[in-house]
Amino acid sequence: MPEYNLLGHPKKLKRDVGIRLNDKEHNRALAMKFDFEYFDGSREQGYGGYKYDGRWVAVAERLKDRYKLREGSCFLDVGCAKGFLMHDLTTICPGASIHGLDISLYAKNHALASVKENIDIGNCLKLPYEDNAFDAAVAINTIHNLELDDCKKSIRELMRVTKNKKNIFIQVDAYSDKRELEMFQAWVLTAQTYMMPDEWENIFKEIGYEGDYFWTIIGFEGN
Numbered sequence: 001m002p003e004y005n006l007l008g009h010p011k012k013l014k015r016d017v018g019i020r021l022n023d024k025e026h027n028r029a030l031a032m033k034f035d036f037e038y039f040d041g042s043r044e045q046g047y048g049g050y051k052y053d054g055r056w057v058a059v060a061e062r063l064k065d066r067y068k069l070r071e072g073s074c075f076l077d078v079g080c081a082k083g084f085l086m087h088d089l090t091t092i093c094p095g096a097s098i099h100g101l102d103i104s105l106y107a108k109n110h111a112l113a114s115v116k117e118n119i120d121i122g123n124c125l126k127l128p129y130e131d132n133a134f135d136a137a138v139a140i141n142t143i144h145n146l147e148l149d150d151c152k153k154s155i156r157e158l159m160r161v162t163k164n165k166k167n168i169f170i171q172v173d174a175y176s177d178k179r180e181l182e183m184f185q186a187w188v189l190t191a192q193t194y195m196m197p198d199e200w201e202n203i204f205k206e207i208g209y210e211g212d213y214f215w216t217i218i219g220f221e222g223n
């Protein structure tokens, strides 16, 4: 069950947290609909434009190597949004069957044409797939959008649908100290569950999760 930096993130993501301090509750409510505002509205309400820019190519290459994906492999991205990782994995792993699931119909409707048909609308809490249906699965910054009990259910679901329980990657929001918690709370819009890395690790142990994991930790410009 190793910590693994699949996305190649720096230890802390630098964010201009000041812009999220005003109208927080209004912006949170809009973001949590996972609709236009969250993906393509202003930075105060979400991504400020969730656009394909090629950054997932390196992630797809690491995924392919780590989980030995090849022709005939079956892969699932839970919380796939507009399918950017799916698109790059499709190119890097020809002949693999690449699937995604997201709660957002807006994201699917604005997904890359190459993968749109392979995106299912659903909830990570209850995945609409058979046991052991996939060779590998990821949930990148997705499950922390649920309350803790539902996060646990989502992790169990990832384990249920993945054949080799080690071929799973989960990235979640975390903080290592009081200052990072303050930064996080200033920035956060949709996460319901965030903890220190060792607290997340205790949850993983409690569930018997054997896959990989990593943290999204927010810093601020100049820190």
Ligand SMILES: C[S@@+](CC[C@H](N)C(=O)[O-])C[C@H]1O[C@@H](n2cnc3c(N)ncnc32)[C@H](O)[C@@H]1O
Residues within 6 Å of the ligand: 034, 078, 079, 080, 081, 082, 101, 102, 103, 104, 107, 122, 123, 124, 125, 139, 140, 141, 142, 145, 146
């Ligand atoms: C922070 S975005 C991450 C998107 C993508 N994985 C990435 O890293 O760029 C979170 C994604 O999870 C989706 N999401 C939120 N709650 C979900 C749920 N309960 N089940 C499935 N998807 C969910 C959102 O619609 C959004 O696409």
